[in-house]
Amino acid sequence: MSDERVFSELLSRHFGSIRPLSPLEISRLQSHYELLVRWNKVLNLTSVRRVEEAVVRHYCESLFLAAHLPGEPVSVIDVGSGAGFPGIPLAVLRTDCRVTLAESHQRKAVFLREATRSYAHVRVEARRAEDIPGSFDWVVARAVRWERVLLLARRWVGLLVGQEDAQAINLSAGFEWLPAVPLPWGRSRVLVRGVRSFVSQGGSTWNIPEQRSTTSQLVSRGT
Numbered sequence: 001m002s003d004e005r006v007f008s009e010l011l012s013r014h015f016g017s018i019r020p021l022s023p024l025e026i027s028r029l030q031s032h033y034e035l036l037v038r039w040n041k042v043l044n045l046t047s048v049r050r051v052e053e054a055v056v057r058h059y060c061e062s063l064f065l066a067a068h069l070p071g072e073p074v075s076v077i078d079v080g081s082g083a084g085f086p087g088i089p090l091a092v093l094r095t096d097c098r099v100t101l102a103e104s105h106q107r108k109a110v111f112l113r114e115a116t117r118s119y120a121h122v123r124v125e126a127r128r129a130e131d132i133p134g135s136f137d138w139v140v141a142r143a144v145r146w147e148r149v150l151l152l153a154r155r156w157v158g159l160l161v162g163q164e165d166a167q168a169i170n171l172s173a174g175f176e177w178l179p180a181v182p183l184p185w186g187r188s189r190v191l192v193r194g195v196r197s198f199v200s201q202g203g204s205t206w207n208i209p210e211q212r213s214t215t216s217q218l219v220s221r222g223t
Contacts, residue, residue, distance in 0.1 A: 004030055004034075006051055007029075007030050007033055007051055007055065008026050008030060010051065010052050010055040010056075011026060011029060011055055011059060011060070012026070014055060014056055014060050014185065015059075015060045015063055015064075018063075018064065018067060018184070019063070019067050019093075021063075021093075025092050025093065028092045029059055029089060029092055032084060032088055032089075032092075032115050033051075033054065033059070035111075035114065035115050036054075036083055036084075036111075036115075039111050039114075040083075043107055043108070043111065045082065045083040045108065045111065046058070046082075046083050056185050056187075057187075058083070058085045058089075059085075059089050060183075060185065061085070061086065061142065061160050061183060061185075061189065062085045062086030062087075062088070062089035062090055062142070062160075063089045063090075063092075063093055064160075064181075064183055064184075064191060065086050065090060065140060065142075065158050065160055065191055066086065066089060066090040066092075066093040066094050067093065068158070068181065068191060068193065069090075069094060069097070069138065069158070072096075073096040073097050073098070074097050074098075074137035074138055074156075075097065075098045075099075075100075075136045075137045075138070076090065076094075076097055076098070076099045076100070076136060076137065076138045076139075076140055077099075077100040077101075077102055077129060077132070077136040077138070077139050077140070077152075078090070078099065078100065078101050078102060078140050078141065079102050079129045079139060079140070079141040079144050079148070079149050079152060080102065080103065080104075080129070080141060080143070080144040081101040081102060081103045081108075081112060081124075082103060082105075082108060082143065083108070083111070084101065084111075084112055084115055084116075085142060085143075086140055086141075086142055086160065087099055087100075087101045087122070087140070088101070088112075088115060088116065088122075090140070091116070091119055091121065091122045095121060096121075097121065098121055099119075099121060099122045099123075100122075100123050100124075100125055100132070100136065101116070101122065101123070101124045101125065102125045102127070102128065102129035102132060103124065103125070103126060104126065104127050104128045106126055109124055109125075109126035110126075112124045129152055130151075130152065135154045135155070136154070136155070137155050137156060138155070138156045138157070138158055139152050139153040139154075139156070139157045139158075140157070140158040140159070141158075141159055141160075142159070142160035142161075146159050146161060146165055146168075146169055150169075150172055150174075150175070153175075153194075153196065154196060154199075155195060155196055155199050156193065156194070156195050156196075156199075157175070157192075157193065157194050157195075158191065158192070158193045159191070159192045159193075160183075160189065160190075160191055160192075161189070161190060161192055162188060162189060162190070163180075163188050163189075163190055166180045166190045166192050169192050169194075170192070172194075174196060174197055175194040175195065175196060175197060176194060176195055176197055177192065177193070177194040178192075178193045178194065180192050181193075
């Protein structure tokens with residue numbers, strides 16, 4: 001079986017019950033994976049080598065976060081994007097959102113630019129997120145210290161973390177937290193989402209998908 005077919009079948013098997021992916025979405029994710037494998041030979045983008053582990057740890061987790069964003073278009077910054085997670089799968093699933101990939105490592109930023117050349121709604125910033133002007137509706141991250149991410153969040157924040165970190169995050173002052181959503185792949189990982197307290201007090205019309213994660217309750221968008 002070809003690597004392309006293996007990737008596609010694994011992606012459909014592990015994520016298809018949460019939110020079916022269109023052929024175009026699968027093709028874009030496959031293209032990113034193939035580029036990642038090639039660049040990873042000369043640039044340390046990921047320590048994950050097995051395709052199934054990459055599908056679950058990188059792509060499915062990122063897509064899970066994207067599926068739990070509000071239904072309307074929002075601006076998103078991915079802090080410490082690295083190889084493009086969660087930002088690139090998020091951008092594949094949500095072409096209506098403006099996505100910024102913040103990566104201060106210059107060679108990794110070059111990779112991100114190459115990976116997103118055809119994405120009109122994505123921009124790459126080769127600098128620390130703290131140095132990027134402007135504000136964003138959502139700040140998202142994985143494999144980045146959550147304390148740093150919270151300092152950057154002006155409105156909503158979405159974090160892919162372990163359960164111990166989630167417990168500590170829920171004690172952080174200045175935010176109101178939704179119930180953590182367990183990731184369905186058995187690695188004790190959760191999605192944590194919160195909003196700055198002064199934002200929630202002003203009221204939000206956004207329809208944020210809640211703790212349940214069946215297909216009908218998640219954002220469903222084709223491309």
